[in-house]
Amino acid sequence: MSALPSTQKAVALPAKRTPLIEISTPVHPPTTGEVVIHVQWTASSPLDLHRSDGGLLIPSYPALQGSGGVVGTVVAVGSGGDLKGLQIGDHVSAFAFHGDKEANQQEYITIPAYLASKVPEGISLQAAVTVPVNLVTVFHSVTADLELELPWPIPKNWKPKEANKPILVWGASSSVGIFAIQVLRHWGYTNVLAVSSNQHHEYLKNLGATVCFDYRKPDVVNNILDYLEDVEEPKVPYILDCIGSLNGTLEPLAKIAQRGSRVAVMLPVIIKDASEEEEPVYEMDVSKCLPGKWANGAIVRGVRTHFYLQNEFFKEKLQPEILPALLAQGIIKPNNQRIVEGATLVERAQNALTLLRSKAVSGEKLVYRVSEA
Ligand SMILES: NC(=O)c1ccc[n+]([C@@H]2O[C@H](COP(=O)([O-])OP(=O)(O)OC[C@H]3O[C@@H](n4cnc5c(N)ncnc54)[C@H](OP(=O)(O)O)[C@@H]3O)[C@@H](O)[C@H]2O)c1
Numbered sequence: 001m002s003a004l005p006s007t008q009k010a011v012a013l014p015a016k017r018t019p020l021i022e023i024s025t026p027v028h029p030p031t032t033g034e035v036v037i038h039v040q041w042t043a044s045s046p047l048d049l050h051r052s053d054g055g056l057l058i059p060s061y062p063a064l065q066g067s068g069g070v071v072g073t074v075v076a077v078g079s080g081g082d083l084k085g086l087q088i089g090d091h092v093s094a095f096a097f098h099g100d101k102e103a104n105q106q107e108y109i110t111i112p113a114y115l116a117s118k119v120p121e122g123i124s125l126q127a128a129v130t131v132p133v134n135l136v137t138v139f140h141s142v143t144a145d146l147e148l149e150l151p152w153p154i155p156k157n158w159k160p161k162e163a164n165k166p167i168l169v170w171g172a173s174s175s176v177g178i179f180a181i182q183v184l185r186h187w188g189y190t191n192v193l194a195v196s197s198n199q200h201h202e203y204l205k206n207l208g209a210t211v212c213f214d215y216r217k218p219d220v221v222n223n224i225l226d227y228l229e230d231v232e233e234p235k236v237p238y239i240l241d242c243i244g245s246l247n248g249t250l251e252p253l254a255k256i257a258q259r260g261s262r263v264a265v266m267l268p269v270i271i272k273d274a275s276e277e278e279e280p281v282y283e284m285d286v287s288k289c290l291p292g293k294w295a296n297g298a299i300v301r302g303v304r305t306h307f308y309l310q311n312e313f314f315k316e317k318l319q320p321e322i323l324p325a326l327l328a329q330g331i332i333k334p335n336n337q338r339i340v341e342g343a344t345l346v347e348r349a350q351n352a353l354t355l356l357r358s359k360a361v362s363g364e365k366l367v368y369r370v371s372e373a
Contacts, residue, residue: 033081
């Protein structure tokens with residue numbers, strides 16, 4: 001094992017709504033069951049913006065940044081423990097979210113091996129980095145919040161009980177939505193209704209959406225209900241809100257959900273968007289959103305993927321085994337990538353925040369280099 005440096009460059013937020021800065025942080029040697037990754041690329045996640053502009057989930061400042069996943073090379077492994085077969089030199093992606101030594105916008109991160117996935121042959125690192133955060137989000141929200149089955153491995157001749165029930169994916173062109181469509185179709189859910197802007201409909205149908213609706217049309221709710229005219233109630237038993245916007249998604253969804261519908265909403269609920277001029281407003285308790293507007297008996301849940309490790313099976317298998325297998329077999333295609341440029345890591349991270357704030361991301365993932373080599 002070549003010696004690790006003792007310190008490294010990291011991106012930090014000095015206070016809410018202030019420019020990012022570069023700081024020096026320690027490189028943590030691996031303990032039992034841990035690996036150290038030399039980070040080559042990170043992806044940008046809307047949570048980066050929720051944190052920088054809204055202070056979401058930040059206990060103290062300066063706060064290390066980075067919640068969008070990483071890809072890089074294993075450069076050190078701990079002695080003993082379950083290293084999931086990882087070795088020095090392996091290329092891995094990781095959804096690591098506990099901050100500090102796991103914060104994604106720094107040159108080296110130290111994480112338990114169960115948070116890493118080997119990158120299969122033939123998948124570029126910049127493509128692989130688009131996958132872990134939101135593919136894990138889909139497995140977690142579909143199983144824990146919608147309570148639909150995604151068995152692994154899929155038993156021979158297995159078919160989901162709810163195979164033909166309508167599942168509405170609102171925000172289907174988001175990174176979460178694109179993975180949701182692919183996962184649901186692969187596991188045999190055949191009635192997936194996708195809501196996005198018109199420009200992505202063909203792409204989403206190619207990925208497996210049964211039918212697409214344009215949320216920018218004022219009559220989108222009626223279009224969906226008309227399509228389901230002859231379907232028994234609840235017409236849409238499963239709804240995945242991949243956006244979580246009070247006016248943009250929860251309001252229309254409250255008109256669609258009926259008694260018995262299950263609605264899983266990506267948190268935070270965005271009450272007011274981040275902008276250059278104003279601070280955003282977020283709500284982490286979905287029961288406080290639109291009280292009295294949901295049908296009696298509709299089950300509305302807020303998704304918190306940071307709790308996915310409570311599922312022991314997913315903790316051990318999801319990133320180490322399931323994710324690489326799905327990518328290697330071409331079942332899951334990475335998101336399209338937009339590379340964010342900048343002379344330094346801080347500049348690239350700042351430019352990515354500007355793009356997120358201006359809502360420039362559509363059907364793609366922002367990715368950028370962390371370490372140059
Ligand atoms: N709590 C959790 O566990 C968790 C996990 C992952 C993500 N999230 C949250 O989920 C949200 C989405 O994350 P992401 O990375 O998937 O976002 P993203 O890819 O950056 O989302 C961009 C997409 O949102 C779509 N969109 C925006 N407003 C919409 C609306 N009103 N209706 C339908 N589509 C709309 C746009 O669609 P068009 O281009 O088609 O207009 C665009 O393609 C973020 O707020 C994130 O923080 C939460």
